[in-house]
Amino acid sequence: MPTVPDTPTPEAEPSLMPLERQYELATYAELLDRPSSPEAIALCDELLTDLLRDRQPRPPRNKQREAFGGLIADLLHRDPMPDGGWVYRAVRPNGFTGEAVGYDVFRFIAEAMVDGSLVWFHRGSQRVTKSEFTGGTWQVTGQRASRFRASDSLRLRFAERGISHTNWADHFSRDAEAAELVERKRKVHLILRGPKPPKRARAERRSSLPVDLKDPEVEKLNNRLVRLNDYLRGQTIEPFGPRVQLQRIFANDELRDDHGWKQGGRFYATGSPNYQTENKGVRKTITINGLPSVELDI
Incomplete structure (x- = not known):
């Protein structure tokens, strides 16, 4: 202001x-x-x-x-x-x-x-x-x-x-x-990506496939993310906050009905910019509730 x-x-x-x-x-x-x-x-x-x-x-x-x-x-x-x-x-x-x-x-x-x-x-x-x-x-x-x-x-x-x-x-x-x-805005989305587009296609990224939120496996994964994001909402994470929220992106390369949510599943921060899109030097400055953080690759 x-x-x-x-x-x-x-x-x-x-x-x-x-x-x-x-x-x-x-x-x-x-x-x-x-x-x-x-x-x-x-x-x-x-x-x-x-x-x-x-x-x-x-x-x-x-x-x-x-x-x-x-x-x-x-x-x-x-x-x-x-x-x-x-x-x-x-x-x-x-x-x-x-x-x-x-x-x-x-x-x-x-x-x-x-x-x-x-x-x-x-x-x-x-x-x-x-x-x-x-x-x-x-x-x-x-x-x-x-x-x-x-x-x-x-x-x-x-x-x-x-x-x-x-x-x-x-x-x-x-x-x-x-x-x-606000709740709809916070709502966690599991994203399911389809196959990579053909090289001749103009599309540069995989399209998102429909997700059945009533599926037991989807509900379980989504509930885990809800609990995780509820916890994260209680933390002050700077300079990419004060609130950081996550989503998970899975892949279904062969468009199989029994893909089982086994491919991909990486966590991605929502919004832009976020800590994942910044270089390592900037990520070293991240604080959580005012305390310095350490980045670990697991």
Whole structure:
């Protein structure tokens, strides 16, 4: 969010914890909850209308209401004590693909909230390194998503209506459709490749074959991947994260019905760029939950 300057942090911090440590303890802003009580809905509408009055001639659109309500819900869910109450979200287009709240509308709303002093903002950062490990070239060796935190004035506005993190569940609830979109996005796919195309064919890669998710073997393999990816979602892996997800690609070169899922089966990271597409020098910089990692070939 380059157009938004860092918001000066007030002298009186709700948390005595050092800011850098507060940033590390930030939780992910899912943007999946919405105001649901009459009090929360009314106040969110009131705040958003005031916020956008000088930014656009028309009333707030539904997508803007979803983005605003989603971020408000995530911010108020966090207790400012004892770790500051920050949430994080990488503000880049591919971080919003396939979700209910899109990149453009989130950025627009987040910038308005920062300018309107509803949110304290700490810009995300990217570290580049040039060394023998990067082949003598400048390469990205670390990233941190932007941090957001409800300002004291925002918490006070909601507290005046009887809304705080202590009774959050009485005023906000999960948007089932938005959650389904994210779940569909996270859904693990077993990919089955067919034979290599003939040399005379224009196609350069094998086509994907249909996969029967009701097949017992497919279900077993898929459930293993679900458990693995559920575990990985709980880890912060940088600079290719904060979340890394995997898929498995098998081969059925002879198009046999009894291929048995025995050929291939390698794990591949989803999305691009990812750790598998980078050179060895960059992979040496990977950290898991802030700790250095070691690459092993098994």
